[in-house]
Amino acid sequence: MVLKTLDMPGQAVHRRHHVKGDGRSLWLYGREPHGLEALAEEDGEPIHGGSLRWHPLRREWAVYASHRQNRTFKPSAADDPLAPSQPGRPATEIPFTDFELAVFDNRFPSFHPDAAEPAQDIPGLDLRRPGGKCEVVVYTPDHEGSLATIGQDRRRLLVAAWIDRYRDLFAAGHTFVLPFESRGEEVGVTLHHPHGQIYAFDVMPPVxxxxxxxxxxxxxxxxxxxxxxxxxxxxxxxxxxxxxxxxxxxxxxxxxxxxxxxxxxxxxxxxxxxxxxxxxxxxxxxxxxxxxxxxxxxxxxxxxxxxxxxxxxxxxxxxxxxxxxxxxxxxxxxxxxxxxxxxxxxxxxxxxxxxxx
The missing domain is CATH 3.30.428.10 (HIT-like)
Known part of the structure; x- marks a missing residue:
């Protein structure tokens, strides 16, 4: 466990870094230092796979990550993977009984800083390793809510977490950092717990x-x-x-x-x-x-x-x-x-x- 008080204008923000059972990072952000004991977690190896392929006519990269086909799909509230873990129940992504705001390495990333070079060679096509990083931002421990309902203090904490992740991800050498939120099944959302994501790119997106x-x-x-x-x-x-x-x-x-x-x-x-x-x-x-x-x-x-x-x-x-x-x-x-x-x-x-x- 590593605790740090962040330098944020006008607000005290504390960050706790926790390494999950499978080696992925979890950061807990809050107004108060987070000191709860971690519950048991599943072990395993993080997924690093995928590849980038260059489209010669559109002149843009596409990322291929076939492991994402098996990512979590519309779980019930009882099986919410973004909720706090509880004793005697299956572990969630956040192995603590409570938190204010959490960020963790995506279990099913499109990009990964340790991604391998593409295994196959396609003549005439530019392929690259999908370096970068994918993180999930959990706004609240509650299963329901939105940016409108979580409250001003939680939104200010979210902005502070974004700023902190910008600093760390740029310091790690990534080219572009995109915090984003997709809301609603019409957009393709498969987890209804209030959350967003952060993608750090090692190649500049065309837009x-x-x-x-x-x-x-x-x-x-x-x-x-x-x-x-x-x-x-x-x-x-x-x-x-x-x-x-x-x-x-x-x-x-x-x-x-x-x-x-x-x-x-x-x-x-x-x-x-x-x-x-x-x-x-x-x-x-x-x-x-x-x-x-x-x-x-x-x-x-x-x-x-x-x-x-x-x-x-x-x-x-x-x-x-x-x-x-x-x-x-x-x-x-x-x-x-x-x-x-x-x-x-x-x-x-x-x-x-x-x-x-």
Whole structure:
């Protein structure tokens, strides 16, 4: 057990590092140092497999990880692998009877820092080992909840955990770090316990490469944000605005954007951490209220890749999978084949609808 008090603006955060029975790492984050005794765990070897293959026409990498076919699929609440472990019951991923917020190495990773070189050779095709890292972030010990319901203090703790993982993963040499959340079965969620994930990439994903190139060439997101005025604004807190960008690709897509240039959450002061945490909950609440149901969405944090901190402007982007309460926004043939999205709701209409709640 290794305990550490983190240097976080405006809040005391304690981190405990625990090595699981199969060698994977678990970090427990909390307002108080975590001192509970670990319960019995299953032994085993972590999975390292997979490969990267380069698509010569789309000019992008795809990761192949066949072991993920057998990952946990829609367990009952009684078999929730993200819940705290309890004496006399099968072990969960978190071998403690309670915790505040937990992060652990994914049991079924797409990337792994110890991944082997590809075993096979395909003539004319570039193959690489899928180095990187995959982690699971468990927001709460409770089986149900959302960013809107876990409370402001837990959201602030989540932001602190993200910042800590950014620091560690970049220090380990990874190129790009993506915290994200997929919510709802419509998005493909197979575990309903409130959680997100973090992927650390050793190759630059194509979307972030294009974003970095745009920022390098001088795209001024802070200036664009100011020029959009109130028509695209939903709400704001501590110098961070929630907006429906005029070039949104999803109906009711919104971004959380610092009004001044910020490369990532690690650059936030205490007020910005508080404001960002508030907006994460507020936007989730607005979506659920607007659609009158728990809204399926994809949330991703786009911070500066390693080496791009001087010009890459941080955003957190919500992509709801609904265009109305009973209509899903499908990514159909045109979008999948061309990358050109068809959008049924004007961003300014979406901003007004969410702003008026």
């Amino acid at each position: 972030q490469e294009k974003m970095a190139d745009a920022f390098r060439q001088g795209y001024d997101l802070a200036g664009a944000l100011a020029s959009w005025g109130d028509d695209y604004s939903v709400t704001e807190a501590a110098g961070i605005r929630a907006v429906a960008p005029p070039y949104a690709r999803f109906p009711y897509e919104t971004w959380l954007v610092p009004q001044a240039f910020t490369p990532g959450p690690w650059a936030f002061d205490a007020d910005q951490i508080d404001g960002f945490a508030h907006l994460l909950g507020d936007m989730t609440r607005r979506y659920d209220e607007f659609f009158a149901r728990p809204t399926p969405y994809m949330l991703s944090l786009h911070a500066a890749p390693r080496g791009e901190e001087g010009h890459f402007h941080f955003t957190a982007q919500f992509y709801p999978l609904l265009r109305s309460a009973d209509k899903i926004k499908y990514l159909a043939s045109v979008e999948q084949s061309t990358g050109m999205f068809t959008v049924d709701i004007m961003p300014e209409q979406a901003a007004k609808a969410l702003r008026d709640l």
